[in-house]
Amino acid sequence: AEEAKAHLLEFAAVNKIEIDYMPGQMSVAHKQRYVDDYKAHAEIMATRFGYPHISFMDARETAERLGSARYFGGTRDTGTGHIHPLKLVIGTAKVAAQAGAQLFEQTLATAIASVGGKVRVTTPKGTISAEKCLIGVNAHGGTLEPISAAHIMPIGSFIGATVPLGDSNVLPGGEAVDDSRFVVRYFRKSTDGRLLFGGREIYAVNDPKDIHVHIRRQIAELYPDLRDV
Structure with a gap:
């Protein structure tokens, strides 16, 4: 895992791919009874696996780093970070094309089969x-x-996504966050200062038309000042 992180950053740097890397990841407990588990996780990662970058946060530190007092504690990992995934995909595609790879965009794969020692991918057009x-x-x-x-x-x-927040106490350190809910809430700030907030889930094929209502409500629970942003 450590080699994978280093490889990603090196790959982006060597190929001049702007992935908007921002350091830091926080995992936080939305219930008091989960706090001891987060503390134990930080200790195990340091003592058993020799990973010194995860530290435990009590409720006060968690509130300061999130800009919200709705969580009871958690961990902060300074050895990782978050990126702009689409920029990485586009940059990687350009590198592949320059190396001679053929790219077939907007092409649905309908079947995969082994034929004559090779792999054949069937699409609607060939x-x-x-x-x-x-x-x-x-x-x-x-x-x-x-x-x-x-x-x-x-x-x-x-x-x-919100509008750019400017000077705000929301995630002042720029870390990404995930919480302990079964339906995880995950959020971070973009390089231009927007809060990107993920939550809710569906198992249906069609996306609900009112999803923005639910996302707004979840943002407002953590950050009441952003209720109308």
């Missing part, structure tokens, strides 16, 4: 042959790979 095939489709592979498909269920999660 087939693509390659020596190997890496299936990187998140939870949307359908029946492309039946074994894994039987264990995957797509879940929709939604993110809302």
Whole structure:
């Protein structure tokens, strides 16, 4: 995992990909009874795994670092961070194209099969042959790979963004945050100062039209001053 983090930052730097990297990740407890688990996690990571970058935060420090007093404690990891994922994807695609890779955008893969020692990917407009095939489709592979498909269920999660907040006490250190809810709330600030807030989930195919109402409500629970932002 440490090598993967270092590789990502090195890859972006060498290839001049602006990924908007911001250091820091906080995991916070929305109930008091979870606090001891977070404290134990920080201790185990340091003593058993030799990872010194995670520290425990009590309720006061958590409130200061989040700009919200709705959580009871948590951990802060200074050895990691968060990025702009789309910028990484676009930058990686450009690097691949420059290296000679052929990119087929907006092309639905309908089947994958091994033919003559190669892999053949079928699409509505033709087939693509390659020596190997890496299936990187998140939870949307359908029946492309039946074994894994039987264990995957797509879940929709939604993110809302505020206007740039300017001078604000919301996440003054710029860390990303996730909490202990079963339906996780996760949020961070962008490089231009917007709060990007994720929450809620659905198991249906169609996205709800009123999702913004739920995201606004969750933001307001943590940051009442942002109720109408």
